[in-house]
Amino acid sequence: MKVTRRDLLVWSAGAAAGLMVTPVPWKILDDVSIWSQNWPWIPQPTRDPVEIKNSACTLCPKGCGLRVRVAGGWPVGVSGSATHPVTQGALCPLGFGAHQLNWHPQRIKSVRHANQNASWAEARAAFQKACAEGPVVVLDGYPNRAASCGLESFARKNSGSYRVVPTPELRALQPYESWSGVPAASLGYDLENTRTIISFGAPLLDGWGSPGSLTRLWAERAAGMSDPQLRLIQIEPSLSRTAARAWQWIPIPAESISVLAAGLARVLVEQKLVPTHGPIPSVNLSEVAAQTGLTPSAMENLARTIAGRTPAVAIANDFNPAIAALNVLLGAVGTRGGIIRNSADIQKFAFAETDIPRARAVVLDSSVPWDFVPRTSAEVFHFAAWQGESDRADWLLPAPGFLEELTDVPTAPAFAFATYAVAPALSKPQFEVHSAAEFMVQCDGTLTSPEKTIHARCQEIFQRRAGSLYGQAITQVDKIESAQKLEEQLSNGAVWVASPSHPAKLSCALKQWPESVAPTDAPGWSAEWPAAILPPLASKLYVESKLRETPERRDA
Numbered sequence: 001m002k003v004t005r006r007d008l009l010v011w012s013a014g015a016a017a018g019l020m021v022t023p024v025p026w027k028i029l030d031d032v033s034i035w036s037q038n039w040p041w042i043p044q045p046t047r048d049p050v051e052i053k054n055s056a057c058t059l060c061p062k063g064c065g066l067r068v069r070v071a072g073g074w075p076v077g078v079s080g081s082a083t084h085p086v087t088q089g090a091l092c093p094l095g096f097g098a099h100q101l102n103w104h105p106q107r108i109k110s111v112r113h114a115n116q117n118a119s120w121a122e123a124r125a126a127f128q129k130a131c132a133e134g135p136v137v138v139l140d141g142y143p144n145r146a147a148s149c150g151l152e153s154f155a156r157k158n159s160g161s162y163r164v165v166p167t168p169e170l171r172a173l174q175p176y177e178s179w180s181g182v183p184a185a186s187l188g189y190d191l192e193n194t195r196t197i198i199s200f201g202a203p204l205l206d207g208w209g210s211p212g213s214l215t216r217l218w219a220e221r222a223a224g225m226s227d228p229q230l231r232l233i234q235i236e237p238s239l240s241r242t243a244a245r246a247w248q249w250i251p252i253p254a255e256s257i258s259v260l261a262a263g264l265a266r267v268l269v270e271q272k273l274v275p276t277h278g279p280i281p282s283v284n285l286s287e288v289a290a291q292t293g294l295t296p297s298a299m300e301n302l303a304r305t306i307a308g309r310t311p312a313v314a315i316a317n318d319f320n321p322a323i324a325a326l327n328v329l330l331g332a333v334g335t336r337g338g339i340i341r342n343s344a345d346i347q348k349f350a351f352a353e354t355d356i357p358r359a360r361a362v363v364l365d366s367s368v369p370w371d372f373v374p375r376t377s378a379e380v381f382h383f384a385a386w387q388g389e390s391d392r393a394d395w396l397l398p399a400p401g402f403l404e405e406l407t408d409v410p411t412a413p414a415f416a417f418a419t420y421a422v423a424p425a426l427s428k429p430q431f432e433v434h435s436a437a438e439f440m441v442q443c444d445g446t447l448t449s450p451e452k453t454i455h456a457r458c459q460e461i462f463q464r465r466a467g468s469l470y471g472q473a474i475t476q477v478d479k480i481e482s483a484q485k486l487e488e489q490l491s492n493g494a495v496w497v498a499s500p501s502h503p504a505k506l507s508c509a510l511k512q513w514p515e516s517v518a519p520t521d522a523p524g525w526s527a528e529w530p531a532a533i534l535p536p537l538a539s540k541l542y543v544e545s546k547l548r549e550t551p552e553r554r555d556a
Contacts, residue, residue, distance in 0.1 A: 059098060087210055141365050172324075179328075184348070196311070198233045198315070205242040237253055259283060310335075359376060362381070407454075421495045424491050
């Protein structure tokens with residue numbers, strides 16, 4: 001029989017149609033899929049048992065409690081620790097996705113010098129040469145750690161200076177340091193005993209302070225109540241999420257916030273609503289009304305509301321001496337429910353300025369926020385785990401990533417009582433990394449390593465026999481057998497909390513009413529992390545959690 005071209009085409013079409021209704025192509029596809037997944041260069045999920053380890057987040061100074069799922073020596077999931085005495089299970093979106101960061105495409109894996117590959121030996125040689133030729137300025141974004149002690153010691157030994165890049169919460173407390181001499185890092189807001197909070201633009205319910213600390217108080221003492229035990233008065237131009245949930249929202253232009261603080265202070269004094277604790281501002285109510293849009297009677301009612309339910313404390317979103325002076329008049333400095341000292345052990349340190357003159361070298365610790373770019377002609381050694389968009393460093397040095405180093409977690413900025421935790425290394429880096437403190441110990445063997453400093457701090461807490469450890473159970477320090485046992489519990493996720501004490505008096509020498517300062521936008525948790533470095537899960541959670549929007553988005 002003669003087979004024509006038409007017969008072949010008809011047979012082929014029929015065979016193809018018949019083949020599609022059989023399991024053959026799907027079986028082949030399944031086999032190819034399984035085979036391709038076993039290629040040696042395809043990463044395979046570990047088959048090791050999953051362990052649950054408790055730790056503390058070190059991506060920012062808040063030190064939130066973590067519950068980390070670890071498989072084969074790698075973190076594979078992160079959630080909040082419900083036993084943490086401060087955050088109680090709360091985390092920011094970055095914390096929930098932090099286990100992805102160590103594999104981020106912008107992870108720094110090798111030493112870079114002038115955009116060229118270099119070695120750690122070359123970096124140490126260049127750094128030692130710079131130290132021999134002039135002063136070194138060391139910048140730290142996370143002070144009071146064990147590593148910070150090494151950074152400060154190195155700067156002092158090399159005729160340099162140690163400076164801190166403060167968080168907004170710490171900058172808001174800076175005026176009290178100037179007036180009282182008490183370090184801003186040892187001050188905090190006693191919100192547990194506050195009855196009225198006047199927030200001047202601070203995002204208290206959507207990202208301010210330690211996640212979960214104030215939102216828990218708000219849920220317990222205010223949410224859903226017409227006359228809550230804790231009143232939150234939010235003063236800012238836009239209806240932010242904090243303003244929407246506050247007991248009262250007062251919209252005024254951002255540039256008039258300092259003026260309103262001065263006007264409230266004048267009403268409090270003239271109406272004899274508070275004892276006089278300082279100078280009276282020279283501004284009159286008509287001037288305040290013209291700038292804020294509030295009537296004099298509205299300001300008087302607001303002042304009476306504040307004075308009618310005390311203790312009351314005012315919180316600024318950043319450095320603002322006028323708001324700090326309002327707290328002095330309210331008697332909220334050094335008293336229960338106001339601004340109190342959480343520790344007597346913290347020493348005063350200098351805050352960093354963007355301009356850095358007269359330095360041979362500048363060292364940026366990996367804790368310095370991405371948006372801080374020093375203006376200097378000195379040689380810059382920048383330790384970082386991830387590449388920032390604004391990085392202009394001469395030397396870019398790979399630092400440990402998420403949970404890749406042993407470190408400690410001191411008291412979070414603006415917190416009312418002292419805490420201490422230890423974050424052990426739960427993951428091994430895949431390439432050579434060094435922290436700034438470790439690098440300096442390599443350059444100067446006389447420095448104390450962070451590990452030894454952590455041991456010494458645990459020994460000191462044990463010897464004081466005060467406070468309690470919060471872990472799976474609450475244990476008083478005086479019930480613990482030894483300093484070694486205490487350090488073991490801290491390394492397993494427990495948090496030491498100091499014993500409550502009566503607030504010490506703080507004498508603020510305020511001689512004249514401070515001048516107004518330019519307003520600043522309240523930053524969110526993502527201010528230190530460019531969008532390109534956020535893991536996808538963190539970006540998704542940020543959007544779905546409905547955290548604070550940018551002013552441009554709110555005004556759209």
